[in-house]
Amino acid sequence: MSQPEEQHTQHSISYGRYILIWLGLLAFTGITVTLAGIDLGRWVIITSLVIASVKSLLVLNIFMHLKFEDKMFKIFALVAVATLTIFITLTFFDYAFY
Protein backbone atom coordinates (compact mmCIF):
# COMPACT_ATOMS: atom_id res chain seq x y z
CA MET A 1 0.00 0.00 0.00
CA SER A 2 2.93 2.30 0.39
CA GLN A 3 2.69 4.75 -2.42
CA PRO A 4 5.32 6.96 -3.94
CA GLU A 5 5.43 10.50 -2.64
CA GLU A 6 3.06 12.65 -4.60
CA GLN A 7 4.47 15.56 -6.49
CA HIS A 8 3.35 18.69 -4.73
CA THR A 9 3.26 21.64 -7.05
CA GLN A 10 3.03 25.19 -5.82
CA HIS A 11 -0.26 26.72 -6.88
CA SER A 12 0.21 30.40 -7.21
CA ILE A 13 -2.75 32.50 -6.30
CA SER A 14 -2.14 36.18 -6.75
CA TYR A 15 -2.16 38.51 -3.74
CA GLY A 16 -4.89 40.48 -5.48
CA ARG A 17 -7.14 37.43 -5.49
CA TYR A 18 -6.41 36.68 -1.83
CA ILE A 19 -7.33 40.25 -0.90
CA LEU A 20 -10.49 40.04 -3.00
CA ILE A 21 -11.56 36.86 -1.22
CA TRP A 22 -10.72 38.41 2.14
CA LEU A 23 -12.87 41.44 1.35
CA GLY A 24 -15.63 39.06 0.28
CA LEU A 25 -15.39 37.25 3.63
CA LEU A 26 -15.58 40.58 5.47
CA ALA A 27 -18.63 41.53 3.42
CA PHE A 28 -20.34 38.25 4.28
CA THR A 29 -19.58 38.84 7.97
CA GLY A 30 -21.17 42.28 7.66
CA ILE A 31 -24.26 40.76 6.06
CA THR A 32 -24.54 38.15 8.85
CA VAL A 33 -24.32 40.84 11.53
CA THR A 34 -26.87 43.01 9.71
CA LEU A 35 -29.29 40.11 9.26
CA ALA A 36 -29.06 39.33 12.98
CA GLY A 37 -30.80 42.67 13.60
CA ILE A 38 -33.66 41.97 11.17
CA ASP A 39 -36.53 39.70 12.12
CA LEU A 40 -36.61 37.12 9.37
CA GLY A 41 -38.36 34.48 11.46
CA ARG A 42 -37.18 30.96 10.65
CA TRP A 43 -35.21 32.24 7.65
CA VAL A 44 -32.66 33.88 9.91
CA ILE A 45 -31.08 30.48 10.67
CA ILE A 46 -31.13 29.35 7.06
CA THR A 47 -29.58 32.55 5.71
CA SER A 48 -26.90 32.55 8.42
CA LEU A 49 -26.01 28.93 7.72
CA VAL A 50 -25.88 29.49 3.95
CA ILE A 51 -23.58 32.49 4.39
CA ALA A 52 -21.38 30.56 6.82
CA SER A 53 -21.20 27.66 4.36
CA VAL A 54 -20.14 29.93 1.49
CA LYS A 55 -17.47 31.51 3.70
CA SER A 56 -16.19 28.08 4.73
CA LEU A 57 -16.04 26.95 1.11
CA LEU A 58 -13.99 30.02 0.18
CA VAL A 59 -11.55 29.45 3.04
CA LEU A 60 -11.23 25.72 2.33
CA ASN A 61 -10.80 26.11 -1.42
CA ILE A 62 -8.67 29.21 -1.67
CA PHE A 63 -6.76 29.71 1.57
CA MET A 64 -6.38 26.00 2.39
CA HIS A 65 -5.79 25.03 -1.25
CA LEU A 66 -8.34 22.21 -1.17
CA LYS A 67 -9.25 23.17 -4.73
CA PHE A 68 -5.87 21.93 -5.93
CA GLU A 69 -5.71 18.76 -3.84
CA ASP A 70 -6.33 15.08 -4.66
CA LYS A 71 -9.81 13.65 -4.82
CA MET A 72 -9.13 11.72 -1.58
CA PHE A 73 -8.60 14.93 0.43
CA LYS A 74 -11.75 16.41 -1.05
CA ILE A 75 -13.71 13.33 -0.01
CA PHE A 76 -12.30 13.54 3.52
CA ALA A 77 -13.24 17.21 3.77
CA LEU A 78 -16.70 16.37 2.43
CA VAL A 79 -17.16 13.72 5.14
CA ALA A 80 -16.37 16.34 7.77
CA VAL A 81 -18.82 18.84 6.26
CA ALA A 82 -21.52 16.16 5.86
CA THR A 83 -21.09 15.14 9.52
CA LEU A 84 -21.45 18.71 10.69
CA THR A 85 -24.56 19.10 8.53
CA ILE A 86 -26.11 16.01 10.11
CA PHE A 87 -25.24 17.26 13.62
CA ILE A 88 -26.86 20.63 12.96
CA THR A 89 -29.93 19.05 11.32
CA LEU A 90 -30.47 16.65 14.22
CA THR A 91 -30.10 19.49 16.74
CA PHE A 92 -32.92 21.29 14.94
CA PHE A 93 -35.24 18.37 15.63
CA ASP A 94 -35.18 19.75 19.15
CA TYR A 95 -35.30 23.46 18.40
CA ALA A 96 -37.60 23.56 15.34
CA PHE A 97 -40.53 21.60 16.73
CA TYR A 98 -42.01 23.81 19.40
Add this chain to the structure above:
Amino acid sequence: MTTVARTPEPDYLHAQTNRKGIGAWIFSTDHKRIGILYLVSMLVFFIAAVTFGVLMRLEMLTPGKTIMQPQTYNTFFTLHGIMMIFLFIIPGLPAVFGNFLLPLMIGAKDVFFPRLNLFSWWLFITGGLLALVSLFLPGGPADTGWTFYVPYSIRTTTNVIPALMAAFILGFSSILTGLNFITTIHRMRAPGMDWFKMPLFIWSLYSTAWIQILATPIIGITLLLVTIERLFGVGIFDPTLGGDPVLYQHLFWIYSHPAVYIVILPGLGVVSEILPVFARRTIFGYKVIAYSSLSIAFIGSLVWAHHMFTVGMSNTGMFIFSLLTFLVSIPSAIKVFNWIATLYKGSIKIEVPFLFVLAFIFQFSIGGLTGLMLGVLSVNIHVQDTYFVVGHFHYVMFGGTGFGLFAAMHYWFPKIFGRMYKNVPAFVGWLLMTIGLNLLYFPFLIMGYMGMPRRYYDYLPQFQTYHVISTVGSWVLVLGIIIIFVNLILSLKKGAKAPMNPWGGKTLEWTVASPPPVENFHEIPIVEKGPYDYSEYEIKPEIAK
Protein backbone atom coordinates in the same frame (compact mmCIF):
# COMPACT_ATOMS: atom_id res chain seq x y z
CA MET B 1 0.30 -15.07 7.91
CA THR B 2 3.45 -14.64 5.87
CA THR B 3 7.17 -15.19 6.05
CA VAL B 4 9.28 -12.38 7.35
CA ALA B 5 13.02 -11.98 7.52
CA ARG B 6 13.98 -11.17 11.10
CA THR B 7 16.88 -8.99 11.95
CA PRO B 8 19.52 -9.35 14.63
CA GLU B 9 19.21 -5.66 15.48
CA PRO B 10 18.49 -4.75 19.13
CA ASP B 11 14.93 -4.56 20.35
CA TYR B 12 13.26 -1.20 20.93
CA LEU B 13 13.74 -1.45 24.71
CA HIS B 14 17.53 -1.68 24.41
CA ALA B 15 18.09 0.43 21.32
CA GLN B 16 21.01 2.88 21.35
CA THR B 17 19.85 6.45 20.82
CA ASN B 18 21.42 9.88 20.87
CA ARG B 19 19.88 10.59 24.24
CA LYS B 20 20.40 8.78 27.51
CA GLY B 21 18.07 7.88 30.37
CA ILE B 22 14.59 9.27 30.42
CA GLY B 23 15.39 11.58 27.48
CA ALA B 24 15.69 8.50 25.25
CA TRP B 25 12.02 7.87 26.02
CA ILE B 26 10.30 11.22 26.29
CA PHE B 27 11.88 12.51 23.07
CA SER B 28 11.63 9.24 21.14
CA THR B 29 9.55 9.16 17.98
CA ASP B 30 9.44 5.35 17.96
CA HIS B 31 5.75 4.42 18.05
CA LYS B 32 6.51 1.56 20.47
CA ARG B 33 8.23 3.79 23.00
CA ILE B 34 5.43 6.34 22.67
CA GLY B 35 2.94 3.54 23.37
CA ILE B 36 4.84 2.71 26.56
CA LEU B 37 4.95 6.39 27.54
CA TYR B 38 1.18 6.52 27.24
CA LEU B 39 0.86 3.27 29.20
CA VAL B 40 2.92 4.50 32.13
CA SER B 41 1.40 7.98 32.31
CA MET B 42 -2.10 6.65 31.85
CA LEU B 43 -1.70 4.07 34.60
CA VAL B 44 -0.58 6.80 37.01
CA PHE B 45 -3.83 8.69 36.32
CA PHE B 46 -5.77 5.41 36.54
CA ILE B 47 -4.39 4.63 39.99
CA ALA B 48 -5.21 8.16 41.17
CA ALA B 49 -8.75 7.94 39.75
CA VAL B 50 -9.30 4.48 41.29
CA THR B 51 -8.21 5.89 44.66
CA PHE B 52 -10.81 8.68 44.38
CA GLY B 53 -13.42 6.08 43.39
CA VAL B 54 -12.64 3.78 46.33
CA LEU B 55 -12.74 6.67 48.78
CA MET B 56 -16.12 7.76 47.37
CA ARG B 57 -17.45 4.24 47.85
CA LEU B 58 -16.13 4.23 51.40
CA GLU B 59 -17.97 7.47 52.06
CA MET B 60 -21.20 5.85 50.83
CA LEU B 61 -20.86 2.94 53.25
CA THR B 62 -23.15 4.66 55.75
CA PRO B 63 -25.75 7.42 55.39
CA GLY B 64 -24.48 10.87 56.38
CA LYS B 65 -20.82 11.56 56.89
CA THR B 66 -18.51 8.52 56.91
CA ILE B 67 -15.05 9.86 56.07
CA MET B 68 -15.38 13.17 54.19
CA GLN B 69 -17.32 16.43 53.89
CA PRO B 70 -19.91 16.98 51.11
CA GLN B 71 -17.71 19.44 49.19
CA THR B 72 -14.83 16.94 49.22
CA TYR B 73 -17.22 14.31 47.87
CA ASN B 74 -18.26 16.67 45.03
CA THR B 75 -14.62 17.26 44.20
CA PHE B 76 -13.84 13.55 44.30
CA PHE B 77 -16.55 12.51 41.86
CA THR B 78 -15.49 15.32 39.54
CA LEU B 79 -11.82 14.30 39.63
CA HIS B 80 -12.68 10.62 39.37
CA GLY B 81 -14.73 11.34 36.23
CA ILE B 82 -12.31 13.76 34.56
CA MET B 83 -9.29 11.53 35.18
CA MET B 84 -10.96 8.27 34.24
CA ILE B 85 -12.55 9.66 31.11
CA PHE B 86 -10.15 12.20 29.68
CA LEU B 87 -6.87 10.80 31.02
CA PHE B 88 -7.43 7.07 31.12
CA ILE B 89 -10.22 5.48 29.18
CA ILE B 90 -10.43 7.74 26.09
CA PRO B 91 -6.69 7.59 25.32
CA GLY B 92 -6.48 4.08 26.84
CA LEU B 93 -6.57 1.48 24.11
CA PRO B 94 -5.87 3.63 21.03
CA ALA B 95 -2.98 5.58 22.50
CA VAL B 96 -1.26 2.64 24.20
CA PHE B 97 -2.03 -0.45 22.17
CA GLY B 98 -2.97 1.43 18.99
CA ASN B 99 0.36 3.20 18.99
CA PHE B 100 2.35 0.11 19.81
CA LEU B 101 0.55 -2.31 17.53
CA LEU B 102 -0.90 -0.43 14.58
CA PRO B 103 2.33 -0.30 12.53
CA LEU B 104 3.25 -3.85 13.58
CA MET B 105 -0.13 -5.23 12.63
CA ILE B 106 -0.22 -3.61 9.19
CA GLY B 107 3.43 -4.34 8.37
CA ALA B 108 4.80 -0.79 8.67
CA LYS B 109 7.95 0.54 10.30
CA ASP B 110 6.24 3.37 12.16
CA VAL B 111 3.19 5.59 12.02
CA PHE B 112 2.92 8.08 9.16
CA PHE B 113 3.76 11.13 11.31
CA PRO B 114 6.16 9.99 14.07
CA ARG B 115 6.94 13.50 15.35
CA LEU B 116 3.28 14.41 15.49
CA ASN B 117 2.81 11.22 17.47
CA LEU B 118 5.34 12.36 20.07
CA PHE B 119 3.73 15.81 20.11
CA SER B 120 0.38 14.13 20.88
CA TRP B 121 1.92 12.54 23.96
CA TRP B 122 3.37 15.86 25.08
CA LEU B 123 -0.05 17.45 24.68
CA PHE B 124 -1.52 14.60 26.72
CA ILE B 125 0.99 15.19 29.51
CA THR B 126 0.46 18.95 29.40
CA GLY B 127 -3.30 18.47 29.70
CA GLY B 128 -2.86 15.95 32.51
CA LEU B 129 -0.50 18.22 34.44
CA LEU B 130 -2.86 21.17 34.03
CA ALA B 131 -5.67 19.05 35.47
CA LEU B 132 -3.41 18.20 38.43
CA VAL B 133 -2.31 21.82 38.91
CA SER B 134 -5.97 22.88 39.04
CA LEU B 135 -6.30 20.83 42.24
CA PHE B 136 -3.87 22.99 44.12
CA LEU B 137 -4.60 26.47 42.81
CA PRO B 138 -6.52 28.91 45.03
CA GLY B 139 -10.24 28.31 44.56
CA GLY B 140 -10.00 24.57 44.95
CA PRO B 141 -10.58 21.70 42.53
CA ALA B 142 -13.55 21.84 40.16
CA ASP B 143 -16.80 20.46 41.57
CA THR B 144 -19.00 20.36 38.48
CA GLY B 145 -18.77 16.67 37.64
CA TRP B 146 -16.97 15.66 34.46
CA THR B 147 -19.87 17.06 32.38
CA PHE B 148 -19.20 20.73 33.30
CA TYR B 149 -22.93 21.48 32.97
CA VAL B 150 -23.91 25.14 32.79
CA PRO B 151 -25.08 27.30 34.46
CA TYR B 152 -23.33 25.79 37.52
CA SER B 153 -19.95 25.56 35.77
CA ILE B 154 -20.21 29.28 34.97
CA ARG B 155 -21.05 30.28 38.54
CA THR B 156 -18.99 27.98 40.77
CA THR B 157 -15.92 29.65 42.27
CA THR B 158 -13.79 26.50 41.97
CA ASN B 159 -11.04 26.11 39.35
CA VAL B 160 -13.24 25.28 36.39
CA ILE B 161 -11.17 27.15 33.78
CA PRO B 162 -7.93 25.15 34.27
CA ALA B 163 -9.98 21.93 34.21
CA LEU B 164 -11.69 23.07 30.97
CA MET B 165 -8.36 23.99 29.42
CA ALA B 166 -6.95 20.61 30.42
CA ALA B 167 -9.81 18.84 28.64
CA PHE B 168 -9.32 21.18 25.64
CA ILE B 169 -5.62 20.30 25.33
CA LEU B 170 -6.31 16.59 25.80
CA GLY B 171 -8.82 16.88 22.96
CA PHE B 172 -6.08 18.14 20.65
CA SER B 173 -3.91 15.20 21.59
CA SER B 174 -6.77 12.88 20.69
CA ILE B 175 -7.40 14.57 17.32
CA LEU B 176 -3.74 14.33 16.32
CA THR B 177 -3.58 10.65 17.25
CA GLY B 178 -6.70 9.99 15.17
CA LEU B 179 -5.27 11.90 12.22
CA ASN B 180 -2.05 9.93 12.44
CA PHE B 181 -3.84 6.58 12.58
CA ILE B 182 -6.13 7.28 9.60
CA THR B 183 -3.18 8.40 7.47
CA THR B 184 -1.10 5.42 8.56
CA ILE B 185 -3.86 2.94 7.76
CA HIS B 186 -4.51 4.51 4.36
CA ARG B 187 -0.89 4.91 3.32
CA MET B 188 1.29 2.36 5.05
CA ARG B 189 -0.35 -1.05 4.86
CA ALA B 190 2.05 -3.78 3.71
CA PRO B 191 1.75 -4.97 0.12
CA GLY B 192 -1.10 -7.45 -0.19
CA MET B 193 -2.92 -6.21 2.90
CA ASP B 194 -6.13 -4.96 1.36
CA TRP B 195 -8.88 -3.53 3.53
CA PHE B 196 -10.39 -6.94 4.21
CA LYS B 197 -7.11 -8.53 5.21
CA MET B 198 -6.63 -5.99 7.99
CA PRO B 199 -6.92 -7.26 11.57
CA LEU B 200 -10.21 -6.27 13.17
CA PHE B 201 -8.41 -4.30 15.88
CA ILE B 202 -7.17 -2.03 13.08
CA TRP B 203 -10.72 -1.66 11.75
CA SER B 204 -11.81 -0.58 15.21
CA LEU B 205 -8.92 1.89 15.49
CA TYR B 206 -9.82 3.28 12.07
CA SER B 207 -13.46 3.79 13.05
CA THR B 208 -12.38 5.33 16.36
CA ALA B 209 -9.98 7.70 14.64
CA TRP B 210 -12.78 9.12 12.51
CA ILE B 211 -14.81 9.91 15.62
CA GLN B 212 -11.74 11.48 17.23
CA ILE B 213 -11.29 13.78 14.26
CA LEU B 214 -14.91 14.68 13.63
CA ALA B 215 -16.39 14.95 17.12
CA THR B 216 -13.53 16.23 19.31
CA PRO B 217 -13.40 19.76 17.79
CA ILE B 218 -16.99 20.26 18.94
CA ILE B 219 -16.14 19.72 22.62
CA GLY B 220 -13.10 21.96 22.07
CA ILE B 221 -15.15 24.93 20.93
CA THR B 222 -17.81 24.25 23.57
CA LEU B 223 -15.32 24.30 26.45
CA LEU B 224 -13.80 27.43 24.98
CA LEU B 225 -17.24 29.09 24.87
CA VAL B 226 -17.79 28.27 28.57
CA THR B 227 -14.40 29.81 29.34
CA ILE B 228 -15.31 32.95 27.36
CA GLU B 229 -18.63 33.14 29.17
CA ARG B 230 -16.93 32.82 32.57
CA LEU B 231 -14.22 35.35 31.78
CA PHE B 232 -16.14 37.98 29.82
CA GLY B 233 -19.78 37.42 30.78
CA VAL B 234 -20.87 36.83 27.18
CA GLY B 235 -24.36 35.31 27.16
CA ILE B 236 -23.97 32.00 25.36
CA PHE B 237 -25.24 29.34 27.75
CA ASP B 238 -26.23 31.20 30.92
CA PRO B 239 -29.99 31.95 30.81
CA THR B 240 -29.60 35.06 32.99
CA LEU B 241 -27.42 36.54 30.23
CA GLY B 242 -29.77 35.43 27.44
CA GLY B 243 -27.95 32.17 26.78
CA ASP B 244 -29.32 28.66 26.38
CA PRO B 245 -28.17 25.96 28.82
CA VAL B 246 -29.79 23.20 26.75
CA LEU B 247 -27.61 24.21 23.80
CA TYR B 248 -24.58 23.50 26.02
CA GLN B 249 -25.90 20.01 26.69
CA HIS B 250 -26.40 19.41 22.96
CA LEU B 251 -22.87 20.55 22.17
CA PHE B 252 -21.34 18.66 25.09
CA TRP B 253 -23.03 15.38 24.20
CA ILE B 254 -22.40 15.72 20.44
CA TYR B 255 -18.84 14.94 21.46
CA SER B 256 -19.23 13.07 24.68
CA HIS B 257 -21.56 10.38 23.47
CA PRO B 258 -19.36 9.51 20.48
CA ALA B 259 -16.52 9.62 23.02
CA VAL B 260 -18.14 6.59 24.62
CA TYR B 261 -17.65 4.88 21.27
CA ILE B 262 -14.06 6.14 21.10
CA VAL B 263 -13.72 4.22 24.33
CA ILE B 264 -15.62 1.04 23.50
CA LEU B 265 -14.74 0.48 19.81
CA PRO B 266 -11.08 -0.42 20.42
CA GLY B 267 -12.28 -2.68 23.25
CA LEU B 268 -14.54 -4.47 20.79
CA GLY B 269 -11.54 -4.70 18.46
CA VAL B 270 -9.46 -6.35 21.19
CA VAL B 271 -12.16 -8.99 21.69
CA SER B 272 -12.32 -9.70 17.94
CA GLU B 273 -8.53 -10.07 18.00
CA ILE B 274 -8.17 -12.34 21.01
CA LEU B 275 -11.22 -14.57 20.62
CA PRO B 276 -10.25 -16.40 17.38
CA VAL B 277 -6.72 -16.99 18.67
CA PHE B 278 -7.90 -18.88 21.77
CA ALA B 279 -10.87 -20.48 20.04
CA ARG B 280 -8.46 -21.67 17.31
CA ARG B 281 -11.15 -20.77 14.86
CA THR B 282 -11.47 -18.37 11.94
CA ILE B 283 -13.55 -15.46 13.12
CA PHE B 284 -17.20 -15.72 12.19
CA GLY B 285 -18.40 -12.93 9.91
CA TYR B 286 -15.18 -10.94 9.45
CA LYS B 287 -16.64 -8.44 7.01
CA VAL B 288 -19.78 -7.89 9.04
CA ILE B 289 -17.70 -7.20 12.17
CA ALA B 290 -15.56 -4.74 10.20
CA TYR B 291 -18.63 -2.95 8.82
CA SER B 292 -20.30 -2.98 12.24
CA SER B 293 -17.33 -0.98 13.62
CA LEU B 294 -17.96 1.70 11.01
CA SER B 295 -21.72 1.56 11.66
CA ILE B 296 -21.22 1.97 15.40
CA ALA B 297 -18.95 4.95 14.75
CA PHE B 298 -21.50 6.54 12.42
CA ILE B 299 -24.80 5.82 14.21
CA GLY B 300 -23.15 6.26 17.61
CA SER B 301 -22.36 9.85 16.62
CA LEU B 302 -26.05 10.60 16.12
CA VAL B 303 -27.58 9.49 19.41
CA TRP B 304 -26.26 12.13 21.79
CA ALA B 305 -29.54 13.71 22.90
CA HIS B 306 -30.65 10.52 24.67
CA HIS B 307 -28.72 12.02 27.61
CA MET B 308 -31.21 14.88 27.59
CA PHE B 309 -34.67 13.36 27.59
CA THR B 310 -35.64 15.17 30.79
CA VAL B 311 -34.31 18.64 29.98
CA GLY B 312 -37.37 19.76 28.01
CA MET B 313 -36.55 18.74 24.47
CA SER B 314 -39.24 18.65 21.78
CA ASN B 315 -41.21 15.42 21.49
CA THR B 316 -40.02 15.02 17.88
CA GLY B 317 -36.43 15.32 19.03
CA MET B 318 -36.95 12.75 21.79
CA PHE B 319 -38.61 10.30 19.41
CA ILE B 320 -35.83 10.57 16.82
CA PHE B 321 -33.00 10.23 19.32
CA SER B 322 -34.71 7.28 21.01
CA LEU B 323 -35.05 5.56 17.63
CA LEU B 324 -31.41 6.21 16.74
CA THR B 325 -30.37 4.80 20.12
CA PHE B 326 -32.13 1.54 19.31
CA LEU B 327 -30.47 1.45 15.90
CA VAL B 328 -26.95 1.60 17.36
CA SER B 329 -27.65 -1.59 19.29
CA ILE B 330 -27.87 -3.55 16.02
CA PRO B 331 -24.20 -3.42 15.00
CA SER B 332 -23.21 -3.92 18.66
CA ALA B 333 -25.35 -7.05 18.87
CA ILE B 334 -23.95 -8.28 15.54
CA LYS B 335 -20.52 -8.29 17.12
CA VAL B 336 -21.65 -10.18 20.21
CA PHE B 337 -23.45 -12.84 18.15
CA ASN B 338 -20.47 -13.24 15.84
CA TRP B 339 -18.13 -13.71 18.79
CA ILE B 340 -20.38 -16.41 20.22
CA ALA B 341 -20.56 -18.04 16.78
CA THR B 342 -16.76 -17.97 16.62
CA LEU B 343 -16.58 -19.96 19.86
CA TYR B 344 -19.01 -22.57 18.53
CA LYS B 345 -17.08 -25.75 17.68
CA GLY B 346 -13.80 -23.96 18.44
CA SER B 347 -10.77 -25.77 19.92
CA ILE B 348 -10.82 -23.48 22.92
CA LYS B 349 -7.65 -22.96 24.92
CA ILE B 350 -8.37 -21.17 28.18
CA GLU B 351 -5.75 -18.56 29.05
CA VAL B 352 -6.03 -15.35 31.07
CA PRO B 353 -6.53 -12.98 28.08
CA PHE B 354 -9.37 -15.22 26.93
CA LEU B 355 -10.99 -15.11 30.38
CA PHE B 356 -10.88 -11.32 30.37
CA VAL B 357 -12.53 -11.40 26.95
CA LEU B 358 -15.30 -13.72 28.18
CA ALA B 359 -15.92 -11.42 31.16
CA PHE B 360 -15.95 -8.50 28.71
CA ILE B 361 -18.68 -10.11 26.59
CA PHE B 362 -20.82 -10.90 29.65
CA GLN B 363 -20.44 -7.46 31.22
CA PHE B 364 -20.69 -5.56 27.95
CA SER B 365 -23.96 -7.39 27.30
CA ILE B 366 -25.33 -6.21 30.66
CA GLY B 367 -24.12 -2.69 29.87
CA GLY B 368 -25.63 -2.83 26.39
CA LEU B 369 -28.99 -4.20 27.46
CA THR B 370 -29.35 -1.66 30.28
CA GLY B 371 -28.47 0.92 27.60
CA LEU B 372 -31.47 -0.23 25.60
CA MET B 373 -33.64 0.21 28.70
CA LEU B 374 -32.31 3.75 28.98
CA GLY B 375 -33.16 4.37 25.32
CA VAL B 376 -36.86 3.78 26.06
CA LEU B 377 -38.33 7.22 26.73
CA SER B 378 -40.64 6.20 29.57
CA VAL B 379 -38.00 4.17 31.45
CA ASN B 380 -35.42 6.87 30.86
CA ILE B 381 -37.56 9.48 32.56
CA HIS B 382 -37.95 7.15 35.55
CA VAL B 383 -34.24 6.39 35.99
CA GLN B 384 -32.65 9.63 34.69
CA ASP B 385 -29.86 10.83 36.99
CA THR B 386 -30.04 7.74 39.19
CA TYR B 387 -27.49 5.04 40.03
CA PHE B 388 -29.05 2.98 37.24
CA VAL B 389 -27.31 5.22 34.70
CA VAL B 390 -24.06 5.07 36.66
CA GLY B 391 -24.32 1.26 36.80
CA HIS B 392 -25.00 1.02 33.07
CA PHE B 393 -22.11 3.35 32.28
CA HIS B 394 -19.63 1.46 34.46
CA TYR B 395 -20.69 -1.90 33.06
CA VAL B 396 -19.86 -0.62 29.57
CA MET B 397 -16.79 1.41 30.47
CA PHE B 398 -15.11 -0.78 33.07
CA GLY B 399 -16.86 -4.11 32.52
CA GLY B 400 -16.33 -3.61 28.79
CA THR B 401 -13.40 -1.42 27.84
CA GLY B 402 -11.58 -1.69 31.19
CA PHE B 403 -11.61 -5.47 30.90
CA GLY B 404 -10.67 -5.12 27.21
CA LEU B 405 -7.65 -3.15 28.34
CA PHE B 406 -6.65 -5.81 30.87
CA ALA B 407 -7.23 -8.48 28.20
CA ALA B 408 -4.97 -6.55 25.81
CA MET B 409 -2.36 -6.11 28.56
CA HIS B 410 -2.22 -9.86 29.16
CA TYR B 411 -2.40 -10.78 25.49
CA TRP B 412 0.30 -8.44 24.19
CA PHE B 413 2.46 -8.25 27.35
CA PRO B 414 4.84 -10.98 26.02
CA LYS B 415 5.17 -9.12 22.73
CA ILE B 416 5.66 -5.69 24.28
CA PHE B 417 8.09 -6.62 27.05
CA GLY B 418 9.47 -9.96 25.85
CA ARG B 419 8.54 -11.67 29.13
CA MET B 420 5.81 -14.07 30.20
CA TYR B 421 3.81 -13.47 33.37
CA LYS B 422 2.74 -16.03 35.97
CA ASN B 423 -0.62 -17.56 35.16
CA VAL B 424 -1.91 -18.34 38.65
CA PRO B 425 -1.80 -14.78 40.05
CA ALA B 426 -3.14 -13.49 36.74
CA PHE B 427 -6.06 -15.91 37.02
CA VAL B 428 -6.71 -14.98 40.67
CA GLY B 429 -6.56 -11.30 39.72
CA TRP B 430 -9.05 -11.86 36.89
CA LEU B 431 -11.42 -13.80 39.18
CA LEU B 432 -11.34 -11.14 41.90
CA MET B 433 -11.78 -8.35 39.38
CA THR B 434 -14.78 -10.05 37.80
CA ILE B 435 -16.46 -10.82 41.12
CA GLY B 436 -15.59 -7.37 42.49
CA LEU B 437 -16.88 -5.51 39.45
CA ASN B 438 -20.23 -7.25 39.52
CA LEU B 439 -20.57 -6.85 43.29
CA LEU B 440 -19.73 -3.18 42.90
CA TYR B 441 -21.97 -2.23 39.99
CA PHE B 442 -24.94 -4.60 39.96
CA PRO B 443 -26.37 -3.07 43.18
CA PHE B 444 -26.14 0.29 41.36
CA LEU B 445 -28.68 -0.97 38.82
CA ILE B 446 -31.07 -2.15 41.55
CA MET B 447 -30.89 0.90 43.80
CA GLY B 448 -30.97 3.21 40.78
CA TYR B 449 -34.17 1.59 39.64
CA MET B 450 -35.51 2.09 43.16
CA GLY B 451 -34.71 5.80 42.93
CA MET B 452 -31.25 6.38 44.45
CA PRO B 453 -30.05 9.61 42.75
CA ARG B 454 -26.51 9.84 41.42
CA ARG B 455 -23.92 12.22 42.89
CA TYR B 456 -25.82 12.50 46.21
CA TYR B 457 -23.67 12.64 49.31
CA ASP B 458 -26.39 11.29 51.58
CA TYR B 459 -29.13 8.69 51.15
CA LEU B 460 -32.16 7.10 52.79
CA PRO B 461 -31.51 4.08 55.09
CA GLN B 462 -33.33 1.68 52.71
CA PHE B 463 -30.44 1.92 50.25
CA GLN B 464 -27.73 1.05 52.77
CA THR B 465 -27.59 -2.71 52.13
CA TYR B 466 -26.90 -2.07 48.44
CA HIS B 467 -24.28 0.53 49.26
CA VAL B 468 -22.53 -1.86 51.67
CA ILE B 469 -22.46 -4.68 49.07
CA SER B 470 -21.18 -2.23 46.49
CA THR B 471 -18.44 -0.87 48.76
CA VAL B 472 -17.27 -4.40 49.61
CA GLY B 473 -17.24 -5.07 45.85
CA SER B 474 -14.93 -2.09 45.36
CA TRP B 475 -12.45 -3.64 47.83
CA VAL B 476 -12.54 -7.00 46.01
CA LEU B 477 -12.08 -5.27 42.66
CA VAL B 478 -9.12 -3.23 43.91
CA LEU B 479 -7.52 -6.34 45.42
CA GLY B 480 -7.78 -8.02 42.00
CA ILE B 481 -6.23 -4.98 40.28
CA ILE B 482 -3.35 -4.91 42.79
CA ILE B 483 -2.61 -8.63 42.25
CA ILE B 484 -2.66 -8.13 38.47
CA PHE B 485 -0.30 -5.14 38.60
CA VAL B 486 2.12 -6.75 41.05
CA ASN B 487 2.23 -9.88 38.87
CA LEU B 488 2.88 -7.90 35.68
CA ILE B 489 5.46 -5.60 37.28
CA LEU B 490 7.38 -8.54 38.79
CA SER B 491 7.24 -10.34 35.44
CA LEU B 492 8.97 -7.41 33.73
CA LYS B 493 12.20 -8.52 35.40
CA LYS B 494 11.64 -12.07 36.55
CA GLY B 495 9.28 -13.46 33.93
CA ALA B 496 10.46 -16.23 31.60
CA LYS B 497 11.60 -15.02 28.19
CA ALA B 498 8.67 -14.85 25.82
CA PRO B 499 8.83 -16.65 22.49
CA MET B 500 7.95 -14.84 19.27
CA ASN B 501 4.40 -16.17 19.21
CA PRO B 502 3.29 -17.59 22.58
CA TRP B 503 -0.44 -17.77 21.79
CA GLY B 504 -0.37 -18.95 18.18
CA GLY B 505 -1.64 -15.65 16.76
CA LYS B 506 -1.81 -15.18 13.01
CA THR B 507 -1.44 -11.40 12.75
CA LEU B 508 1.80 -9.72 11.71
CA GLU B 509 2.98 -8.58 15.15
CA TRP B 510 3.55 -12.27 16.03
CA THR B 511 5.97 -12.66 13.12
CA VAL B 512 8.60 -10.40 14.70
CA ALA B 513 10.76 -10.94 17.76
CA SER B 514 9.49 -10.30 21.31
CA PRO B 515 10.12 -7.46 22.08
CA PRO B 516 10.09 -6.15 18.49
CA PRO B 517 13.20 -4.65 16.90
CA VAL B 518 13.46 -0.88 16.50
CA GLU B 519 12.44 -0.86 12.85
CA ASN B 520 9.81 -3.59 13.34
CA PHE B 521 10.47 -5.40 10.07
CA HIS B 522 13.80 -5.86 8.37
CA GLU B 523 11.87 -6.27 5.14
CA ILE B 524 8.30 -5.15 4.73
CA PRO B 525 6.23 -8.36 4.68
CA ILE B 526 4.02 -9.40 1.80
CA VAL B 527 0.59 -10.40 3.04
CA GLU B 528 -1.09 -13.34 1.39
CA LYS B 529 -3.67 -14.59 3.85
CA GLY B 530 -6.35 -13.11 6.07
CA PRO B 531 -5.54 -12.41 9.73
CA TYR B 532 -7.53 -15.26 11.33
CA ASP B 533 -6.83 -18.29 9.21
CA TYR B 534 -7.18 -21.21 11.61
CA SER B 535 -8.32 -23.67 8.96
CA GLU B 536 -5.65 -26.16 10.09
CA TYR B 537 -7.50 -26.60 13.41
CA GLU B 538 -10.94 -26.94 11.90
CA ILE B 539 -12.42 -30.35 11.20
CA LYS B 540 -12.65 -30.95 7.49
CA PRO B 541 -16.18 -31.92 6.32
CA GLU B 542 -14.98 -35.24 4.85
CA ILE B 543 -13.33 -36.22 8.18
CA ALA B 544 -16.44 -35.20 10.10
CA LYS B 545 -18.52 -37.55 7.98
